[in-house]
Amino acid sequence: xxxxxxxxxxxxxxxxxxxxxxxxxxxxxxxxxxxxxxxxxxxxxxxxxxxxxxxxxxxxxxxxxxxxxxxxxxxxxxxxxxxxxxxxxxxxxxxxxxxxxxxxxxxxxxxxxxxxxxxxxxxxxxxxxxxxxxxxxxxxxxxxxxxxxxxxxxxxxxxxxxxxxxxxxxxxxxxxxxxxxxxxxxxxxxxxxxxxxxxxxxxxxxx
Amino acid sequence: xxxxxxxxxxxxxxxxxxxxxxxxxxxxxxxxxxxxxxxxxxxxxxxxxxxxxxxxxxxxxxxxxxxxxxxxxxxxxxxxxxxxxxxxxxxxxxxxxxxxxxxxxxxxxxxxxxxxxxxxxxxxxxxxxxxxxxxxxxxxxxxxxxxxxxxxxxxxxxxxxxxxxxxxxxxxxxxxxxxxxxxxxxxxxxxxxxxxxxxxxxxxxxxxxxxxxxxxxxxxxxxxxxxxxxxxxxxxxxxxxxxxxxxxxxxxxxxxxxxxxxxxxxxxxxxxxxxxxxxxxxxxxxxxxxxxxxx
Ligand SMILES: Nc1ncnc2c1ncn2[C@@H]1O[C@H](COP(=O)(O)OP(=O)(O)OP(=O)(O)O)[C@@H](O)[C@H]1O
Ligand SMILES: [Mg+2]
Numbered sequence: 001x002x003x004x005x006x007x008x009x010x011x012x013x014x015x016x017x018x019x020x021x022x023x024x025x026x027x028x029x030x031x032x033x034x035x036x037x038x039x040x041x042x043x044x045x046x047x048x049x050x051x052x053x054x055x056x057x058x059x060x061x062x063x064x065x066x067x068x069x070x071x072x073x074x075x076x077x078x079x080x081x082x083x084x085x086x087x088x089x090x091x092x093x094x095x096x097x098x099x100x101x102x103x104x105x106x107x108x109x110x111x112x113x114x115x116x117x118x119x120x121x122x123x124x125x126x127x128x129x130x131x132x133x134x135x136x137x138x139x140x141x142x143x144x145x146x147x148x149x150x151x152x153x154x155x156x157x158x159x160x161x162x163x164x165x166x167x168x169x170x171x172x173x174x175x176x177x178x179x180x181x182x183x184x185x186x187x188x189x190x191x192x193x194x195x196x197x198x199x200x201x202x203x204x205x206x207x
Numbered sequence: 208x209x210x211x212x213x214x215x216x217x218x219x220x221x222x223x224x225x226x227x228x229x230x231x232x233x234x235x236x237x238x239x240x241x242x243x244x245x246x247x248x249x250x251x252x253x254x255x256x257x258x259x260x261x262x263x264x265x266x267x268x269x270x271x272x273x274x275x276x277x278x279x280x281x282x283x284x285x286x287x288x289x290x291x292x293x294x295x296x297x298x299x300x301x302x303x304x305x306x307x308x309x310x311x312x313x314x315x316x317x318x319x320x321x322x323x324x325x326x327x328x329x330x331x332x333x334x335x336x337x338x339x340x341x342x343x344x345x346x347x348x349x350x351x352x353x354x355x356x357x358x359x360x361x362x363x364x365x366x367x368x369x370x371x372x373x374x375x376x377x378x379x380x381x382x383x384x385x386x387x388x389x390x391x392x393x394x395x396x397x398x399x400x401x402x403x404x405x406x407x408x409x410x411x412x413x414x415x416x417x418x419x420x421x422x423x424x425x426x427x428x429x430x431x432x433x434x435x436x437x438x439x440x441x442x443x444x445x446x447x448x449x450x451x452x453x454x455x456x457x458x459x460x461x462x463x464x465x466x467x468x469x470x471x472x473x474x475x476x477x478x479x480x481x482x483x484x485x486x487x488x489x490x491x492x493x494x495x496x497x498x499x500x501x502x
Contacts, residue, residue, distance in 0.1 A: 009245040009264050059266040063318055071320075178310040196315035196329070200304045203318045207297045 001150045003114075003139040008059050011066050015117040018138055019058075021049060021157055022110045022148035029104035031146065041141070045083035046102050049109035049161035051170060052087075053195055055153065060202045061086035062113060069117070079115050089171055089201030099170055109161040110148065114138050171198045235259065238276040238325055249274065257433060262330060265317045271330035272317050275299075275433075278324060289322065296321040299432045302384055303328065309382040312375055312428045331428045333398050336372065337391035337458055340365065343422050344461050364423040366468050368396075373472030375427045376447070377481060385443045387434030389451035391458055396425040441480075445487035448473070449495060452488075 006017040025031070034042035052058055065082035068074050076082050076093065088096035102110065116132055133141075143150065151157045168174050173194050182189045241249045241261060246268030249261040258277035265272040277292045279285065296319065306313040314329035333339075343365055372394065379386060386393070436443070448470065456463045470488075474481035 007246075007268070009266055009268065009270075010240055010243045013244050056266050056270065060318070063266065067318070067320060071323075176308050178308045181310045197304075197308060200307060200316040203316050204300055204304055207301060207319070207321065 001152070003135045003142070004153050005135060006059070006062070008063055008066075011063065012070065012117075015066060015069075015115065017062060017066075018114040018116070018135055019153045020112045020139070020142055021151050021153045021161075022112070022142075022146050023151050023161075024108055025110045025146055025148035027145075027147045028102050028107045028110065031110070032102045032104050035102070042145075043078065043080055043114070044142075045080040045113040045115075047084060047087070047100055047111040047113070048102060048107040049111045049158065050107070050163040051100050051166055052111060052158050053162050053167055053191070053198060054155050054158055056195060057087075057198055057202075058111065058113075058153075058158075060199045062115075064202055064205075066115070069115075079117075080113065083113055083115070087202065089198075089205050091206060099166075110146065111153070111158075112142060112146070167194070167198070171201050173197060235278075238274075238278070239323065240320065240325055241274065241276075258324075263327075265327050270317075272327045273314065273330050273430075274325055274327045276325045292324050293321040295433070296324065296326050299435065300326050302432045302435045302437075306379065306382055306384060306429075309378070311378045311382055311384075312426060313432070314428065314430060331395040331397050331430065333396045333425055335392050336368070336394040336396050336427065339396045339423060339425075340368070340391060340459050340462060343419075344459065346419060347461070362462075362465065364420055365462060365465060368423045368427075369465050369468040370472035371427045373469040373474075374476045375429055376451075376469075377473045377476035379429060380444045380447070380484070381477065381480075383437055383439050384432075385436050385438045385447045386429065386432065387436055387447070387450075388431060389429075389447050390454040391451075393429065393431040395428045395430055396423070397428055398425045441484050441487040442491070444484045445491045448484070448488055449491045452492075453495070 003018045003020050006019050008017060011017070031042070031046055035046065047058075062083055065074075065079050065086040068082055068086075069079045074082050076085055081097075084101045085093055085096040087100040090096070114133065171194075173179060176197065178197065179190055179193050182193055184190070235251075235254070237249065241263060245264055247264060249263035252260045252262050252273070258275055261274045261276065263272055263274050264270055265274075275296075277296065279292070280288050283291075300316050300319050300321065303313050303316050307315055314331055317327040317329065319326040375394075376386075376389065438444070451469075452466055455466055470485060474485055477484065
């Protein structure tokens with residue numbers, strides 16, 4: 001296992017996006033505490049994997065956040081927290097953290113995203129070392145501090161974590177005619193349709 | 208939208224600097240979003256009055272998408288122009304999402320930056336309905352007499368297509384949206400995804416007859432909501448149908464007589480409301496005729 005570098009279409013070439021998935025994480029409370037304490041060594045997007053349905057779903061939120069980063073219109077303190085709230089189809093930021101971020105003693109599987117990009121010097125003030133993190137150093141750091149089993153970030157592995165009841169609720173997919181008209185036997189057809197609606201929800205937030 | 212784990216970072220990707228071929232071909236500078244790397248260079252599909260449509264990929268190299276870009280209009284005040292473009296694209300995106308939730312066949316929205324003038328939507332495979340109907344008509348007898356005789360017999364697949372279009376428009380209108388620019392170019396015919404078992408049964412391939420019957424198979428998807436509006440009025444709905452009727456008659460004069468099947472299916476699908484829309488359509492036609500007599 002190693003950190004995966006995500007290739008996302010139409011993202012600036014000097015922006016690097018790394019991803020990892022950890023199953024049955026035992027120290028979610030510790031990870032959450034690092035975020036709350038603004039520990040500069042934990043500049044990550046930590047996502048509760050149960051709300052993710054696929055890589056495409058994940059990519060939609062990352063793309064959105066990178067786009068706001070480029071435009072200089074981040075809604076939260078940094079691109080990592082913007083990725084977490086980027087998953088939300090609604091504008092309620094604290095609710096979005098609760099739903100898509102970590103919840104100690106509830107979150108089991110954790111999807112981690114790390115974005116490395118050329119920062120303005122002013123943005124670097126909190127970080128003591130000037131060396132940008134590499135995939136190797138990031139992987140080292142994650143496996144040292146996350147008590148869980150790393151698995152590849154594939155659609156198959158993500159599907160194992162998905163809590164569809166939550167996804168349906170958060171993205172308002174219950175009783176939607178566009179989904180209901182598809183034969184219940186056509187599970188893949190329904191899944192695709194819902195993925196389309198989830199991605200649209202992410203893309204349209206704020207319009 | 209299946210994705211597979213992407214390739215390692217060492218893989219050479221198309222960079223902005225080596226899309227020059229594409230860019231030269233385009234003759235237009237690409238919108239900023241398309242200057243960033245993607246697995247394959249964007250292709251300019253159309254250059255309309257309002258904007259350009261590119262075929263590209265989104266999120267992953269295996270997800271094709273249609274990216275609509277509305278460049279700034281040099282003759283309009285820049286702030287006003289930006290505001291209008293943004294509002295227009297935002298509305299288009301919202302209409303698509305609404306339709307999609309309601310089960311009206313339209314592309315899904317992948318991403319947007321309305322302020323920067325673009326929206327990226329699902330790429331619909333297949334061809335515009337216009338192309339498919341013309342292909343079909345092109346295979347028909349050229350002689351008018353023969354054609355008339357043949358009409359009754361084997362226009363079946365085209366009649367079925369007309370009905371599917373009518374039903375799709377009824378679904379659209381039912382959600383409270385009028386399209387504003389209904390033409391057979393603004394509808395795609397997405398071929399059905401075939402089960403592989405059929406072809407293995409027929410090692411000699413499909414007969415000409417069968418291929419012809421398959422030409423008009425598929426799912427009608429409505430695209431281009433650039434002029435759409437929210438409306439529940441009979442008048443606006445009838446105008447939508449009238450615009451299509453006129454466009455249809457001039458694009459496919461040889462099939463003009465089949466338009467009634469579209470209207471009939473619209474009415475069937477829409478029920479009571481459909482009846483009053485078609486009633487209104489007669490008024491709209493009448494006014495249209497008067498106007499063209501004066502003009
Ligand atoms: N989602 C799509 N999938 C596949 N092809 C598309 C899609 N959207 C557009 N096209 C192709 O591009 C052509 C032009 O697209 P569209 O009608 O949206 O642009 P336009 O007419 O230039 O827009 P507008 O009328 O708003 O200025 C279509 O006729 C179709 O062939
Ligand atoms: Mg068009």
